[in-house]
Amino acid sequence: MISVTALTKRYGPTTAVDGLTFTAPSGAVTGFLGPNGAGKSTTMRMIVGLERPTSGTATVDGRPYAELAAPLRTVGVMLDVRSAHPGRTAFRHLLAQARTHGIPRSRVDEVIALTGLEAVAHRRAGTFSLGMGQRLGIAGALLGDPGTLILDEPVNGLDPDGVLWVRDLVRRLAAEGRTVLLSSHLMHELALCADRVVVIGQGRLLADATVPELVDGTEGGSLEEAYLQLTAGAVQYRGGDVR
Numbered sequence: 001m002i003s004v005t006a007l008t009k010r011y012g013p014t015t016a017v018d019g020l021t022f023t024a025p026s027g028a029v030t031g032f033l034g035p036n037g038a039g040k041s042t043t044m045r046m047i048v049g050l051e052r053p054t055s056g057t058a059t060v061d062g063r064p065y066a067e068l069a070a071p072l073r074t075v076g077v078m079l080d081v082r083s084a085h086p087g088r089t090a091f092r093h094l095l096a097q098a099r100t101h102g103i104p105r106s107r108v109d110e111v112i113a114l115t116g117l118e119a120v121a122h123r124r125a126g127t128f129s130l131g132m133g134q135r136l137g138i139a140g141a142l143l144g145d146p147g148t149l150i151l152d153e154p155v156n157g158l159d160p161d162g163v164l165w166v167r168d169l170v171r172r173l174a175a176e177g178r179t180v181l182l183s184s185h186l187m188h189e190l191a192l193c194a195d196r197v198v199v200i201g202q203g204r205l206l207a208d209a210t211v212p213e214l215v216d217g218t219e220g221g222s223l224e225e226a227y228l229q230l231t232a233g234a235v236q237y238r239g240g241d242v243r
Ligand SMILES: Nc1ncnc2c1ncn2[C@@H]1O[C@H](COP(=O)(O)OP(=O)(O)OP(=O)(O)O)[C@@H](O)[C@H]1O
Pocket: 011, 014, 015, 016, 034, 035, 036, 037, 038, 039, 040, 041, 042, 043
C-alpha cells in the first residue's frame, strides 16, 4: 500500500504538491490523474525518494522509500522512459540493475520475455522507439518482482497491442494482490484498467474514489466527463480555440 499524507513540495515560489493525502491500496490499480503540471510526477518522485518533500510523508508498506531494506524488490518504478543509457543494450541495462540488487540473471531473461523484448534485447536502447522504451522501462520495474508498481504514463507511445498488454499486465499484478499506481492522460484506458482514481489539480486532491463512484451521476457517464468537470478550475495550460 502507498500512503501519502499531507505531502507538500515547493520549488521556490511554485507549490508543485500542496498538502496531498491519499492511499493506493494493495490488490488494486489506482489511476493518478491531473492536468499538465498538476504535480503527478513530483508526487511519484517523492514516493520513491527522488525528491525530498518540503513537508508531509509518503510511505510504501508503512515505510519511507529510503528505509526500505530492498527497494527494487519492494517497489518497481518507471518514471522516465529514457532512463536507460542509450549506448547500452536492453539486456545489459537490465543486467546491470539486477546485479546491483542481487537479482539473478534468469530474472532478466524472464522480464525480457514478459515484456516482449526478446527480438530487440541486444539492441542499444538509444535506437529504441518510444513504445520499445516503455516496454524496457516496465521490464526494469518488474525486475525485482515487487509488491508495488509505480508507473508514470506507461501506455504513452504504445501501439494498440501494447496498450492492451499493459492493461492486462496491471490487472493481473493487482489481482495477485500488488499495489499499482499509474498515471495517464488516457481516460478511456484508465476507465478500463483502474479500480480507483486519484485526481489532483494544482498539487491538491480533487477526488479519490472508485471509477464507478466518480462516473455515476456525471452527465454523459464517462470518466473523461467526470475528470473534465473535476479539473475545470485547475487547468493551468489551456489551448485556444481552433478555427
Ligand atoms: N525540479 C523542478 N523545479 C522547479 N519546478 C518544478 C520542478 N519539477 C516540477 N516543477 C513544477 O512543479 C509543477 C508540477 O510538475 P509535475 O511535473 O509534477 O506535473 P505533472 O502532473 O506530472 O505534469 P504532466 O502531466 O505535464 O507530466 C509544475 O509547475 C512544474 O513546472
